[in-house]
Amino acid sequence: xxxVKLNMxxxxxxxxxxxxLPASLPWTIQDENLGVTDLGGAYVGPTQDRILGLAEELGxxxxxxxxxxxxxxxxxxxxxxxxxxxxxxxxxxxxxxxxRVMRAVDRLAREVPLRAPWxxxxxxxxxxMTAREFLRSLAWTRTTVSLMEILVRNVFAAEPHxxxxxxxxxYIHSGGGVERVANxxxxxxxxxxxxxxxxxxxRLADRVGRDILKLKHVVASxxxxxxxxxxxxxxxxxYKAHFAISxxxxxxxxxxxxxxxxxxxxxxxxxxxxxxSIIKTITFYSTxxxxxxxxxxxxxSDSGPISYCIDDTKPDGKHAAIMGFIQADKxxxxxxxxxxQRRKAVIEHYANMFGIPEFxxxxxxxxxxxxxxxxxxxxxxxxxxxxxxxxxxxxxxxxFGRVFFAGTETAWEWAGYMDGAxxxxxxxxxxxxxxxxxxxxAAVWENEP
Amino acid sequence: xxxVKLNMxxxxxxxxxxxxLPASLPWTIQDENLGVTDLGGAYVGPTQDRILGLAEELGxxxxxxxxxxxxxxxxxxxxxxxxxxxxxxxxxxxxxxxxRVMRAVDRLAREVPLRAPWxxxxxxxxxxMTAREFLRSLAWTRTTVSLMEILVRNVFAAEPHxxxxxxxxxYIHSGGGVERVANxxxxxxxxxxxxxxxxxxxRLADRVGRDILKLKHVVASxxxxxxxxxxxxxxxxxYKAHFAISxxxxxxxxxxxxxxxxxxxxxxxxxxxxxxSIIKTITFYSTxxxxxxxxxxxxxSDSGPISYCIDDTKPDGKHAAIMGFIQADKxxxxxxxxxxQRRKAVIEHYANMFGIPEFxxxxxxxxxxxxxxxxxxxxxxxxxxxxxxxxxxxxxxxxFGRVFFAGTETAWEWAGYMDGAxxxxxxxxxxxxxxxxxxxxAAVWENEP
Numbered sequence: 001x002x003x004v005k006l007n008m009x010x011x012x013x014x015x016x017x018x019x020x021l022p023a024s025l026p027w028t029i030q031d032e033n034l035g036v037t038d039l040g041g042a043y044v045g046p047t048q049d050r051i052l053g054l055a056e057e058l059g060x061x062x063x064x065x066x067x068x069x070x071x072x073x074x075x076x077x078x079x080x081x082x083x084x085x086x087x088x089x090x091x092x093x094x095x096x097x098x099x100r101v102m103r104a105v106d107r108l109a110r111e112v113p114l115r116a117p118w119x120x121x122x123x124x125x126x127x128x129m130t131a132r133e134f135l136r137s138l139a140w141t142r143t144t145v146s147l148m149e150i151l152v153r154n155v156f157a158a159e160p161h162x163x164x165x166x167x168x169x170x171y172i173h174s175g176g177g178v179e180r181v182a183n184x185x186x187x188x189x190x191x192x193x194x195x196x197x198x199x200x201x202x203r204l205a206d207r208v209g210r211d212i213l214k215l216k217h218v219v220a221s222x223x224x225x226x227x228x229x230x231x232x233x234x235x236x237x238x239y240k241a242h243f244a245i246s247x248x249x250x251x252x253x254x255x256x257x258x259x260x261x262x263x264x265x266x267x268x269x270x271x272x273x274x275x276x277s278i279i280k281t282i283t284f285y286s287t288x289x290x291x292x293x294x295x296x297x298x299x300x301s302d303s304g305p306i307s308y309c310i311d312d313t314k315p316d317g318k319h320a321a322i323m324g325f326i327q328a329d330k331x332x333x334x335x336x337x338x339x340x341q342r343r344k345a346v347i348e349h350y351a352n353m354f355g356i357p358e359f360x361x362x363x364x365x366x367x368x369x370x371x372x373x374x375x376x377x378x379x380x381x382x383x384x385x386x387x388x389x390x391x392x393x394x395x396x397x398x399x400f401g402r403v404f405f406a407g408t409e410t411a412w413e414w415a416g417y418m419d420g421a422x423x424x425x426x427x428x429x430x431x432x433x434x435x436x437x438x439x440x441x442a443a444v445w446e447n448e449p
Numbered sequence: 450x451x452x453v454k455l456n457m458x459x460x461x462x463x464x465x466x467x468x469x470l471p472a473s474l475p476w477t478i479q480d481e482n483l484g485v486t487d488l489g490g491a492y493v494g495p496t497q498d499r500i501l502g503l504a505e506e507l508g509x510x511x512x513x514x515x516x517x518x519x520x521x522x523x524x525x526x527x528x529x530x531x532x533x534x535x536x537x538x539x540x541x542x543x544x545x546x547x548x549r550v551m552r553a554v555d556r557l558a559r560e561v562p563l564r565a566p567w568x569x570x571x572x573x574x575x576x577x578m579t580a581r582e583f584l585r586s587l588a589w590t591r592t593t594v595s596l597m598e599i600l601v602r603n604v605f606a607a608e609p610h611x612x613x614x615x616x617x618x619x620y621i622h623s624g625g626g627v628e629r630v631a632n633x634x635x636x637x638x639x640x641x642x643x644x645x646x647x648x649x650x651x652r653l654a655d656r657v658g659r660d661i662l663k664l665k666h667v668v669a670s671x672x673x674x675x676x677x678x679x680x681x682x683x684x685x686x687x688y689k690a691h692f693a694i695s696x697x698x699x700x701x702x703x704x705x706x707x708x709x710x711x712x713x714x715x716x717x718x719x720x721x722x723x724x725x726s727i728i729k730t731i732t733f734y735s736t737x738x739x740x741x742x743x744x745x746x747x748x749x750s751d752s753g754p755i756s757y758c759i760d761d762t763k764p765d766g767k768h769a770a771i772m773g774f775i776q777a778d779k780x781x782x783x784x785x786x787x788x789x790q791r792r793k794a795v796i797e798h799y800a801n802m803f804g805i806p807e808f809x810x811x812x813x814x815x816x817x818x819x820x821x822x823x824x825x826x827x828x829x830x831x832x833x834x835x836x837x838x839x840x841x842x843x844x845x846x847x848x849f850g851r852v853f854f855a856g857t858e859t860a861w862e863w864a865g866y867m868d869g870a871x872x873x874x875x876x877x878x879x880x881x882x883x884x885x886x887x888x889x890x891a892a893v894w895e896n897e898p
Contacts, residue, residue: 127610128579128581128608128610129582129610130577130579130582130835132577133578133579133582159577159836159840161576161577161578161835161836162834162835162836218706220669220683220706221683234669234670234706236685251703251720252703254700254701254703254704255703255704255706257667257669257683257704258823261821261823262823263821264784264818264820264821265781265784265785265820267820267821267823267826267827268723268724268726268781268820268826268827271700271720271722271723271724271826271827272723273720274717274720274721275717275720277717329836329840332714332717332840332841335713335714336714369713371713371714371716371717372710372712372713372716374707374710374711374716377716377717377720378716378717378720385611385834385835386579386610386611386834386835387608387610387611387778391608391778391781392781
């Protein structure tokens, strides 16, 4: 078990964070009236063994997100109830088409090699197409196109026209298929941490030892020689090490000045993997009244300000709340609104979707615009515009001298999720161990046992 | 006449360059045997009034690139001679189609508003499409698709699938139409500077005064208050000013740490405008023997290592040479070759295309891989992937407090060219003059008289 935390404990890796500890993806806040709230990464689910194992090891408990009762889908101006995982359509052709396209996407996604997606026989063809172009060429009906586009928007916080079809297939494979990434029960949104996701980071930080973590130390430059790496912060502190691991998003690597300069392909890659666009909102109510109306609080929408919402009430029934994502084009447009205007748009959306005026009377509203976070640049993850994966993918997890690159987008299982962040960190740590001669190269590319 | 240089002379603007003076787009080298060679921006043409006017003012003469004789086109494995501007096709349907598509592109491009391309009635539709998708939907024949794709690759140093159709239309409008951007005579490649393009920068630097230019000063951070802007370099020098103008490519703005942090939309925009991919090569011969074979040295290719080449012999006939671009996917692939391997691929390409074995015996070879230039990040210009222009375009030339943004991609005439760089600098200078209360707002948005 050669994980990052072991590396840190043995003093091999010096961790320099670009901001506060909370500026990493999980961002949990504590409020006397509203309880524990995750404004960043929050959900975990089956097969996310690294994050679940780490949480268990650190004694951080999870609970099941309630998805019993009816979900809603808002499509082409119509609102419909449904249960289970497949969104509602009463037209048998549309339903057949939806199943067909979901199957086709899953089949194709499974064929895309996780470690080398650019080697798929259709890699170049698929990478030259946007996800929008691909889905439109595949689907017979407008309903299927819309539902698949909502899925893409929710999974990437990006518009389907911004993404390469190959990149989307690879990502879906990395997350275990369409239903696994989309679902609550048996899917990526199945569970949350009782004390909030940041508790995992906090307890890990305690275990590693707070004294070796340098928070709020913004890295200004990384100078390397044949012997070592010298890291200088904006504040002027200097650190020397044999190796360094960078775990900031690929898009932000440019924030650090490298000497020697980054190799040409990496320099261009960091210009080509933008972070998604999202404002996460939590709206609190005095009770979870929607349950009495037979709703589970989940509603997907192709046109509302909130593209996807979900019950966020605590497992003990306290702090009744709805979590809602403002995503992609909507996020960029609503970025320019005031928080009060956004709050109003959100509660009006809920009242209209669920047909319950009580939604207009929240007892609290929290939001986090991830686009304004300097050290994440957006959320949840970097995405691949057309052409990037085939032209630059190979350098994504390639070391640059004594500097190794982690970050969830460099994982090949659950890339983009907290689980992928841990897997990528472990892989980078194994790269360091290999460079030190402690493990053979083959061991670098195997997951932790 | 409120130009950047006047601003600089009156001490309003403090210029801090991220690297050497030569690291700006023009990069001229002097070699005893090979003469003056432009390894960066080189060409100028009609309607590029700002650069031509500045050059004239500074006494820098131009000469006409020789495009008499035959050009070559290498398409689908066939090599054909042609004269004039329209590439050869002997199939009347293909020829008709090519004219039709060029006309349609020109007509549509002219309709895209230069200062606000996102306001075009079809803006969202066109921005969701890649240039590849758009050209394939428009053209009847494979010949037209290939020729238009070669054009796109040559104009952007990017693959058609990487670019938004709206972005391409806007750029073509900004350069005055398809033929204007593509052509030598009466086009953007009509002229070069006798002493090399960098002479313009050098003479301007002399006129401004070398003492106020801080070259090799890498900007680390920009801290602004209501009163002023403080710029700190990596070396630790500090400069204070009332206003600052940043003219580095949008993709590299992230290299500077901002306090307060960049607004959310600009922070995401700088992740979404990657620089093109190009290796510029110059191959020298003892004589321009291709002229005796009836060639002008120009050859476009859909599959060779050199997508476009052109005679680079000096106007007095000395230093016979061919300039050749390795672009987009080819540039990324050939990035990993050694210079010797690239030289070999280039001369073999010329020998095959022109059918003249003498091309295998060059007397010199120079190249510049712009992807490895830390302070340009690529060349010639940033491009717009699908969705970026409509979602983020508005913030491109929007000031951030006391910081204004220039750079050729923020111009609305000849964006991407040296001419656009000057226009954008002048506009940013007028924004500063307006902020100082010297000129009305309307005057900011007018070109220099």
